Amino acid sequence: MSVEKEKIKKTARMYALQNAIQFHGKANEKAVAGKVIAAFKKESISPKEIIPVVSAVVEEINNIPLEEQVLELEQIAPELLHKEKKERDFSLPKLPRAEKGKVVTRFPPEPNGYLHIGHAKAAIVDYEYAQIYDGKFILRFDDTNPENAKIEFYEVQKEDLRWLDIEWDREYHTSDNLKTHYKLAEQLINQGDAYICKCTPEAIKEGRFHSKACSCRKRSHGETLGIWKELLSSGESKGAILRLRGEMKSANTAMRDPTLFRVIDKEHPLQGDKYRVWPTYDFAGAVEDSISGVTHPFRTKEYELRDPVYFRILSLLNLRKPHLMEFSRLSIKGMPVSKRKIKPLIEKGLVLGYDDIRLPTLRGLKKRGIVPEAIRQFVFSQGISKAESTVDFSIVEAINRKILDPKAKRYFFVSNPVKLSVDDAPKRKISLKLHPTVDMGERMIATDSVFFVQKEDMQNMTTGDIFRLKGLYNVKIQETGDAISGRYEGEKLIADTAKIQWTTKDFIKMKIYVPGLIFKKDSYNTKSLVELHGYAEKAVSDLKSGEIIQFERVGFVRIEKQEEEIIGFFAHK
Numbered sequence: 001m002s003v004e005k006e007k008i009k010k011t012a013r014m015y016a017l018q019n020a021i022q023f024h025g026k027a028n029e030k031a032v033a034g035k036v037i038a039a040f041k042k043e044s045i046s047p048k049e050i051i052p053v054v055s056a057v058v059e060e061i062n063n064i065p066l067e068e069q070v071l072e073l074e075q076i077a078p079e080l081l082h083k084e085k086k087e088r089d090f091s092l093p094k095l096p097r098a099e100k101g102k103v104v105t106r107f108p109p110e111p112n113g114y115l116h117i118g119h120a121k122a123a124i125v126d127y128e129y130a131q132i133y134d135g136k137f138i139l140r141f142d143d144t145n146p147e148n149a150k151i152e153f154y155e156v157q158k159e160d161l162r163w164l165d166i167e168w169d170r171e172y173h174t175s176d177n178l179k180t181h182y183k184l185a186e187q188l189i190n191q192g193d194a195y196i197c198k199c200t201p202e203a204i205k206e207g208r209f210h211s212k213a214c215s216c217r218k219r220s221h222g223e224t225l226g227i228w229k230e231l232l233s234s235g236e237s238k239g240a241i242l243r244l245r246g247e248m249k250s251a252n253t254a255m256r257d258p259t260l261f262r263v264i265d266k267e268h269p270l271q272g273d274k275y276r277v278w279p280t281y282d283f284a285g286a287v288e289d290s291i292s293g294v295t296h297p298f299r300t301k302e303y304e305l306r307d308p309v310y311f312r313i314l315s316l317l318n319l320r321k322p323h324l325m326e327f328s329r330l331s332i333k334g335m336p337v338s339k340r341k342i343k344p345l346i347e348k349g350l351v352l353g354y355d356d357i358r359l360p361t362l363r364g365l366k367k368r369g370i371v372p373e374a375i376r377q378f379v380f381s382q383g384i385s386k387a388e389s390t391v392d393f394s395i396v397e398a399i400n401r402k403i404l405d406p407k408a409k410r411y412f413f414v415s416n417p418v419k420l421s422v423d424d425a426p427k428r429k430i431s432l433k434l435h436p437t438v439d440m441g442e443r444m445i446a447t448d449s450v451f452f453v454q455k456e457d458m459q460n461m462t463t464g465d466i467f468r469l470k471g472l473y474n475v476k477i478q479e480t481g482d483a484i485s486g487r488y489e490g491e492k493l494i495a496d497t498a499k500i501q502w503t504t505k506d507f508i509k510m511k512i513y514v515p516g517l518i519f520k521k522d523s524y525n526t527k528s529l530v531e532l533h534g535y536a537e538k539a540v541s542d543l544k545s546g547e548i549i550q551f552e553r554v555g556f557v558r559i560e561k562q563e564e565e566i567i568g569f570f571a572h573k
């Protein structure tokens with residue numbers, strides 16, 4: 001058997017065992033083939049060569065008992081035995097009234113901006129529940145306000161979700177269903193459950209505040225229907241709205257005849273000027289959740305008072321009622337976790353754009369080196385409690401660090417560099433490990449008598465002090481000041497000597513952007529973005545743009561190549 005075939009067989013066996021163990025001892029050929037094909041993609045081995053091997057291996061594996069499968073996998077690839085289990089090990093509680101195969105969830109963003117970590121919370125919870133219950137997950141663009149919806153954001157938001165590894169079973173736009181909404185509105189009018197109100201916004205507010213109905217409430221259905229039709233077709237009756245005949249005396253202000261439809265004369269990015277009467281969130285949200293088959297819709301807690309409106313609308317229309325759920329809105333200390341707060345920062349030029357590394361937008365987080373898996377784990381760590389709290393971003397950082405630590409290559413970076421000349425320095429060609437405990441290879445560094453070290457490291461040194469150039473040898477200080485000189489002081493590790501980062505004169509100049517909190521005590525922090533200048537070792541220039549590495553003693557940094565320059569974005573310590 002060829003070496004190649006042997007390799008395919010080995011990999012196939014590993015994944016077949018894993019798959020079999022997950023599914024009561026019987027591996028699925030297609031699932032295994034998918035994994036093996038992916039594993040050999042880089043080596044451009046074609047599926048044609050792989051599939052027959054997988055087929056034979058799966059048959060073999062399916063003929064051995066589960067206990068033996070587990071034993072074998074423990075021998076050849078123990079990490080696969082535990083991995084899948086861990087991935088699903090999170091804290092989402094059981095859904096009430098949920099049946100396997102029948103749960104439908106949805107994520108309903110308004111296409112009016114880039115998604116942020118708060119949206120990630122909602123999307124991940126919705127998506128994850130659909131996975132847990134073998135259900136369906138719908139991506140619904142709630143684009144019923146043509147003032148806000150912008151064509152570019154439909155695509156942008158999908159890209160953001162894909163980055164989080166979220167896939168959806170169905171995608172649609174609420175604006176595609178407007179005809180249905182109109183029909184349902186007419187039904188309410190004909191039932192006498194909705195009326196046209198032409199009062200000014202101030203008068204309406206006033207009336208709601210004092211629990212006082214206005215005279216519009218007395219309009220007959222016939223008259224209301226007439227004005228409604230006029231609204232739909234002509235430019236007349238500006239300012240008229242359709243209101244639910246709710247309870248003006250209700251203790252819950254949300255129930256005091258909420259608005260169902262209003263006129264917005266603005267071109268819609270998808271519907272053009274086809275419509276001018278648009279449903280409110282109260283109406284569209286309830287109707288869409290119901291008619292699209294959603295069983296467990298989640299909303300943030302601030303909508304709780306509007307729940308009775310949601311159910312009233314569905315009751316009156318005789319539509320199925322989903323099991324509405326709430327969780328707290330995510331807030332992070334010093335960060336704007338809301339499109340409404342992010343937008344003005346961009347417009348006023350206080351941040352550099354939607355992907356500014358100080359922002360909690362998914363693009364900003366990605367740019368600074370927060371990985372999607374960290375966001376997922378963070379969301380699970382927060383759970384779906386209703387308790388409002390403001391969390392510290394350091395929680396995200398800690399999770400990200402844990403994920404990156406065994407994966408990120410380590411290099412030297414010297415900020416505020418000062419020159420160090422070493423007398424009697426032996427010329428060396430050393431190889432340094434890219435990671436102290438995980439095998440990631442090494443990089444070679446040639447040294448002579450000139451080094452650059454960090455000014456702060458040298459500040460407290462005086463003549464005669466000995467320190468160690470990390471990974472190299474000891475140096476004894478001869479002269480301090482602007483140009484520092486020292487002497488080679490042997491190789492032997494000396495206890496308690498400082499180990500200092502260095503570069504040779506073959507360095508690359510680098511600028512690292514370090515993000516801070518945008519808000520301090522609710523006002524804009526003018527020092528929220530600082531630049532760290534320094535020298536990185538040469539090997540950094542071989543890194544790919546987008547790679548996240550660890551600069552020892554500095555922190556985790558995402559590398560970006562820009563024309564002549566290499567810049568870094570600081571993730572965290």
Ligand code: ATP
Nearest residue numbers: 108109110118119121122300329330337338339340
């Ligand atoms: P924003 O102020 O950011 O515009 P929004 O709620 O108006 O917030 P939508 O696009 O309407 O933004 O939100 C889509 C979904 O994401 C909703 O279900 C909403 O509840 C959820 N969501 C938005 N922000 C947060 C947050 N900070 N925490 C949790 N969920 C959020």
Ligand code: MG
Nearest residue numbers: 109110142281
């Ligand atoms: Mg919104």
